[in-house]
Amino acid sequence: MLIFEKGQKGRGSGILPACDVPVVMPGEKDKRETDLHLPEVSENDISRHYSELAGKAHGVNDGFYPLGSCTMKYNPKINEEIASLPGFTEIHPLQPKETVQGCLEVIKTTEQYLCEITGMDRMTFQPAAGAHGEFTGLLLIKAYHESRGDHKRTKIIIPDSAHGTNPASASMVGYTVLSVPSTGEGLVDLKALQAAVGEDTAGLMLTNPNTLGLFDKNIDIITKIVHEAGGLTYYDGANLNAVMGIVRPGDMGFDVMHVNLHKTFSTPHGGGGPGSGPVGCKKFLADFLPSDLFSEDFGDKDKETSIKSIGRVKSFYGNFLIVVRALTYISMLGSGGIPEASKHAVLHANYMMSQLRDIFTIPYEGNCMHEFVMSLSDLKKETGISALDIAKGLLDEGIHPPTMYFPLIVPEALMAEPTETEAKETIDRAVEVFHRLYERAKSNPEALHEAPASTPVTRLDEVGAARKPKLRYNFQDNGI
Amino acid sequence: MQVLEDLFYTKSHEWIKFEDEKTALVGLTDYAQKELGELVFVNLPEEGEETKAGASFADVESVKAVSDVYCPLTGVVGTINEELLDAPELINESPYAAWFVKIEDITDKVELLSAEEYEEYVQKETEE
Numbered sequence: 001m002l003i004f005e006k007g008q009k010g011r012g013s014g015i016l017p018a019c020d021v022p023v024v025m026p027g028e029k030d031k032r033e034t035d036l037h038l039p040e041v042s043e044n045d046i047s048r049h050y051s052e053l054a055g056k057a058h059g060v061n062d063g064f065y066p067l068g069s070c071t072m073k074y075n076p077k078i079n080e081e082i083a084s085l086p087g088f089t090e091i092h093p094l095q096p097k098e099t100v101q102g103c104l105e106v107i108k109t110t111e112q113y114l115c116e117i118t119g120m121d122r123m124t125f126q127p128a129a130g131a132h133g134e135f136t137g138l139l140l141i142k143a144y145h146e147s148r149g150d151h152k153r154t155k156i157i158i159p160d161s162a163h164g165t166n167p168a169s170a171s172m173v174g175y176t177v178l179s180v181p182s183t184g185e186g187l188v189d190l191k192a193l194q195a196a197v198g199e200d201t202a203g204l205m206l207t208n209p210n211t212l213g214l215f216d217k218n219i220d221i222i223t224k225i226v227h228e229a230g231g232l233t234y235y236d237g238a239n240l241n242a243v244m245g246i247v248r249p250g251d252m253g254f255d256v257m258h259v260n261l262h263k264t265f266s267t268p269h270g271g272g273g274p275g276s277g278p279v280g281c282k283k284f285l286a287d288f289l290p291s292d293l294f295s296e297d298f299g300d301k302d303k304e305t306s307i308k309s310i311g312r313v314k315s316f317y318g319n320f321l322i323v324v325r326a327l328t329y330i331s332m333l334g335s336g337g338i339p340e341a342s343k344h345a346v347l348h349a350n351y352m353m354s355q356l357r358d359i360f361t362i363p364y365e366g367n368c369m370h371e372f373v374m375s376l377s378d379l380k381k382e383t384g385i386s387a388l389d390i391a392k393g394l395l396d397e398g399i400h401p402p403t404m405y406f407p408l409i410v411p412e413a414l415m416a417e418p419t420e421t422e423a424k425e426t427i428d429r430a431v432e433v434f435h436r437l438y439e440r441a442k443s444n445p446e447a448l449h450e451a452p453a454s455t456p457v458t459r460l461d462e463v464g465a466a467r468k469p470k471l472r473y474n475f476q477d478n479g480i
Numbered sequence: 481m482q483v484l485e486d487l488f489y490t491k492s493h494e495w496i497k498f499e500d501e502k503t504a505l506v507g508l509t510d511y512a513q514k515e516l517g518e519l520v521f522v523n524l525p526e527e528g529e530e531t532k533a534g535a536s537f538a539d540v541e542s543v544k545a546v547s548d549v550y551c552p553l554t555g556v557v558g559t560i561n562e563e564l565l566d567a568p569e570l571i572n573e574s575p576y577a578a579w580f581v582k583i584e585d586i587t588d589k590v591e592l593l594s595a596e597e598y599e600e601y602v603q604k605e606t607e608e
Contacts, residue, residue, distance in 0.1 A: 388544075405544040405545050406545070408545055408547070463518040463543055466521070466541075466543055467520050467568070467569065
């Protein structure tokens, strides 16, 4: 039931203080022709409505959430406590600089810490999420080539094990995408990369570890091949949780990258988290960064904004309170805790993978990093139960499914990332559930085709939703 | 899996029906549509666009993923099957009737397989 369908005519929330200024109404021509549909509900109704909706959703606070490449780690409560301090919440981006020095210091300090973790020299906090960061980073690459009068570089090289957003971001910036295949080991095919680079190479986008959960050991050779061809290298920070404080993208030879604060640095995810995808770069690209960078003394931003800047990609300083949360997380963990968290993330993924080897195919040999991919091809051939059916079955057990059907190079793929914040017992229970579903696939596949049964909505018609989507709520049809 | 005798096939699962030496229809095979699952969206090239044998020229989207479709022929897009844009399910329903594009002025092609060779190829691929 939508909130519009609740409540009664004339009901409302809150009591407004008496108006102490003259009332001015808009002229007739500026008025709406029809009444605006506003829900007429009491504060109690609203509160219950959203609690009910929250109860229907599944979040990190509800249960295990091993969604691969999304790093659904626990969001510590202290992040919220610090981010709700009035000195951070009751400010305005246009107020005089000398009155918000503390907030500027937060951004500057976070920039310093993240640069230290990533091996970059400067960072902007404007991008609102990972893909927005990719877009921003690619704009830097484009601005760099153009500043040199090098207009023939029109192609971005992306390995087939990269994130799905990479080709989309490259297209948004006006680049053509060139895909390079992976080897049987799941790493970038160096020969194919060598053949792909040339005078038209603007750059390479790469996630390391990649979406197979494998660290590309040839990374220094890869970045060298691209640099020698005159291209720049972009590091997609989506999988940074595997390596933070251990190895730095800057040292692997990357020139630009984004960090997902809502993944690696424990800030809330999606659904209005909001996200944050700061973009870092090496010194030679710093002049191209969006405006609103700070000088060392937190002085006038205008002096810092270079004429070469690509301009704004978001208003003001991005999602500032998210940066406060990320800084809290980094400060709580410290230089010892940051690599420790990554090591545990890798340990947990390897433990979980080892416990599932007996039922699912692990297509690439050896240890994984912070996530791993399983193929359910054999199960599907044998029982007709697909990765989708297993994913739906997990919902009935209160577990969010792993990422499905990605990466594309693995058939019937499930990509799991347990993160460092889950206890062994939680992983053990998930492993037990996977085994139970596997048995059920063999004994009673029909039931699994129908799963989930206990969720607020059961198996949805995804095809129908994609082919004939209902995108609009019609008040008249609902008698409102 | 259905394979039609009078068509040619590619290893990336497209079918080709030659009208004459310079003109051919291109579509996705029955095997491909089954592997992809229910299709919900199709992106076709524009008429008049040049195609390059082996390069991606269209994409299809299922609820699982978006996949590239590769053009087996170097030539020019003569006509596109606009019906597919509104009804991608036609590819699932009758893959060999649901042609994507008509390629004209063909000057080059990738390695093409006969119906028999394609059947063997798919069998080998699924066994692996």
